Amino acid sequence: EVQLVESGGGLVQPGRSLRLSCAAAGFKFEDFSMHWVRHVPGKGLEWVSGITWNSGSIGYADSVKGRFTISRDNAKYSLFLQMDSLRPEDTAFYYCGRRRWGGIDVWGQGTTVTVSS
Amino acid sequence: DIQMTQSPSSLSASVGDRVTITCQATQDIRKYLNWYQHKPGKGPKLLISDASKLETGVPSRFSGSGSGTEFTLTISSLQAEDFATYYCQYYDDLPLKFIFGPGTKVDIK
Numbered sequence: 334e335v336q337l338v339e340s341g342g343g344l345v346q347p348g349r350s351l352r353l354s355c356a357a358a359g360f361k362f363e364d365f366s367m368h369w370v371r372h373v374p375g376k377g378l379e380w381v382s383g384i385t386w387n388s389g390s391i392g393y394a395d396s397v398k399g400r401f402t403i404s405r406d407n408a409k410y411s412l413f414l415q416m417d418s419l420r421p422e423d424t425a426f427y428y429c430g431r432r433r434w435g436g437i438d439v440w441g442q443g444t445t446v447t448v449s450s
Numbered sequence: 451d452i453q454m455t456q457s458p459s460s461l462s463a464s465v466g467d468r469v470t471i472t473c474q475a476t477q478d479i480r481k482y483l484n485w486y487q488h489k490p491g492k493g494p495k496l497l498i499s500d501a502s503k504l505e506t507g508v509p510s511r512f513s514g515s516g517s518g519t520e521f522t523l524t525i526s527s528l529q530a531e532d533f534a535t536y537y538c539q540y541y542d543d544l545p546l547k548f549i550f551g552p553g554t555k556v557d558i559k
Contacts, residue, residue, distance in 0.1 A: 368548065370494075378486070378494065378537050380548035392546030428493050435500050435541055436484035440493025 335359035335439050337429050342444030345419055355412040355429030355441060363387075363407040366432040369414050371425035372443075379425075382414065383432070397423075419448045452477050454540055454551040462559040469525040471554045473538030478518045484539045485514055485523045487532075488553075494537065498523065525556075533557055 341353040355367070368383040382393045382403040391403055402415040412429050424447050430437035453476045463469050473483065485498040496505050498514035501521055511526040525532055538551040 377553045378550045383546050390546045436496045438496045
């Protein structure tokens with residue numbers, strides 16, 4: 334079964350760091366670009382970051398550029414998001430997703446990040 | 451930078467209604483446009499890719515059209531399971547970037 338499972342979310346104080354992980358299964362991970370997308374309940378979806386299959390191309394939303402770092406380990410079928418200098422406005426539900434051609438066709442169930450003192 | 455807008459921001463409809471949602475881009479994005487359905491507590495579902503390609507397993511009552519700066523998602527006959535929020539999304543590879551529209555919430559009249 335094709336599956337993505339996020340972990341690493343939690344409650345963190347402003348200015349601190351958190352590292353999200355996404356474990357992939359059921360497909361050849363190294364063949365796909367991967368992305369992080371977040372959702373604040375009551376607000377819209379926001380693309381956070383993406384990385385191509387070989388880490389050759391990486392992109393970030395302006396709101397997280399310089400603070401978040403995306404990476405992947407193809408041998409371990411894993412995607413990561415290192416989140417530094419967290420702000421209250423980073424509080425959201427974070428999803429990882431697999432990109433096939435244009436769109437993200439497989440999504441995880443999400444993990445919650447709360448930034449609060 | 452390219453911005454995406456959607457209209458309406460919300461709508462109320464009944465089962466069986468035809469529903470149309472519009473997405474506009476501030477610049478020509480050719481057909482680099484996807485549509486998603488999102489329900490609370492779940493990952494979004496990809497419905498349409500490249501403006502008009504129906505994803506495998508998505509009911510044929512969903513359709514997409516458009517190119518350039520104006521795009522449309524149509525649900526030909528709304529079903530109970532279609533009440534959700536719908537997002538358009540532009541993508542680019544050089545540089546790598548995705549931009550979501552603000553969403554359209556479809557709820558029960």
